[in-house]
Each structure stands twice: as structure tokens, then as C-alpha cells.
Amino acid sequence: MATPAGETTRLSPAGFTHRLRADIERLRDEATRQRKLAHRRAEFWARTDIVLGFPAALFAATAGAAGLTSADVRVPAALAALASAGFAAGAGFLHSDTRRRANKRARHAWASVEAKAMVALGQQHVTHQDLSDLLECRQAALAAYDNEEPQPGST
Numbered sequence: 001m002a003t004p005a006g007e008t009t010r011l012s013p014a015g016f017t018h019r020l021r022a023d024i025e026r027l028r029d030e031a032t033r034q035r036k037l038a039h040r041r042a043e044f045w046a047r048t049d050i051v052l053g054f055p056a057a058l059f060a061a062t063a064g065a066a067g068l069t070s071a072d073v074r075v076p077a078a079l080a081a082l083a084s085a086g087f088a089a090g091a092g093f094l095h096s097d098t099r100r101r102a103n104k105r106a107r108h109a110w111a112s113v114e115a116k117a118m119v120a121l122g123q124q125h126v127t128h129q130d131l132s133d134l135l136e137c138r139q140a141a142l143a144a145y146d147n148e149e150p151q152p153g154s155t
Helices: 013-069 071-094 096-122 128-143
Strands: none
Touching: 013 071, 013 096, 013 128, 071 096, 096 128
16 A cells, blocks of 8 residues: 655554564575575685695696606606696686685674574564664675674674
């Protein structure tokens, strides 16, 4: 039902509580999805770090050992060294370890939002302060991707 211009609709206390609960449930569901996504991303970047780092180390060791054995294997040693440099450059360019740590921080932050939402929903009466606290926690979870370490007192 449309209201005339300039007139606001008042919710009953039960309607207000229902709306708060619905908003908290949406935040909980978002936090659950984001936590799972951050977990998958952290696993992906951990695998990427291994996939690029291990061959780089292996090729570097092989190139060093081959280069020292005899003059005949210097060309294959040089090729192994080039392959090692390529893998190391790829790992450095992608910053996979940094991304893995950022996604782990985000996963923990989203888990905190999810847990706080579940606690709020477990209460008999929810207040606007519960929703406000959850929104601040959500902002911290969003910032967890960028910050190197969580800042005390920041939201």
C-alpha cells in the first residue's frame, strides 16, 4: 500500500523485530558464503604457491648440479636455470603466498561474522545494536583481504 508523500510508515514492535532478524539472517548467510569462498581461495593459492615454487627449486638445484658436473651438460643446465627463473618469476608475480594469507584472514573474519550472527539469532530479543555490531564486523571482514594484520579498534 502506497503512503502519501512525506508520510512514513511505522513498523509494529513485532514487525521491527522480524525485519531485524531477517537482516541478521541475510548477514549470516552472506558470511557463510564468503567464509566458504575465502577457504576455497586460500586452498587455491596454497596449491599455486606449491605448483610454482617446488619446480623452481627443483630446476634450480638440477641446473646447479648439472652445471658443475661437466662442460657437456651446460646447455641443459642453462635451460633448467631458465625454467627455474620462469617459475620463480611467476610465483613472484602472482604473490600467491600473500593472497593465501589474506584469504585465511578473511576466512577467519567471515567466520566471526557468521558466529556473531548465529548468537544474535539465538537470542529471544534482537536489537538494532546487534545488527549494528554485525555490520561493523562485516566491514572488518571485508577489510581483511587488504590489511596485512587486523588493526586494533578499526572497523
